[in-house]
Amino acid sequence: MTTAFNAFESRRTIVAVRLGFAVLAHCRDAFCEWRIREKLRTRLDGLSERELLDFGIGRGEIDYVSSNRASDPRGAVLPS
Template sequence: MSRIYGTTEPVPAATRRPVYSPLEVYWEAFQEWRKRARLRRQLCQLSDSELIDIGITRGEIDYVASHPSIDPTGCRSR
């Protein structure tokens, strides 16, 4: 007979589970690439004044799409 001395806390569904297969790693990389391509396409469709409103220029679109965690206003020199 076994006894359980501690309780396990439920894990939130949103937590990422560890990746075990190379196929999953490639799939996640592909999904990230698609997300960056979609962002780049959406930013390219904006007018120059709309881009200035959000704080970037047309020349910074590739940089912003490739580095989503970086603030685009920090890369502009004034």
Template sequence: MSTIHGASEFGPTTARRQYYSPLEAYWDAFREWRKRERLRTQLCRLTDGELMDIGITRGEIDYVATNRDIDPRGAVLAP
């Protein structure tokens, strides 16, 4: 005697093929580069006072644009 717990969902009848495409990897890298450049440009257009309001200096723009997921206020530079 068997008992089935829970409901099962049916997926699509045709499975999507997973394959590696070097072109897709290059495209993803290009899109990430464009996002960084767009952010860097937007930050460079801000005044020093506006940058101070968001907690960064003009010298930290490259770091912030490259490491978007890291809070620059938590970073401590080693001497």
């Protein structure tokens, strides 16, 4: 009985496994970003109108600010 080793099939399997891990890592990163946005939205919702005005945002801008953390709601782009 002889065992034939096919290097091409082995490489395809390795690539498929790496792709699977990459997809899982992407899903994990997306979930972590979503949790950060939700925590920020919750904390901003807990502030009073006066405290929000101190930051320069209104109650209606909370969703925008929490979803676009790299940009300023007044139009100025913040450094990353």
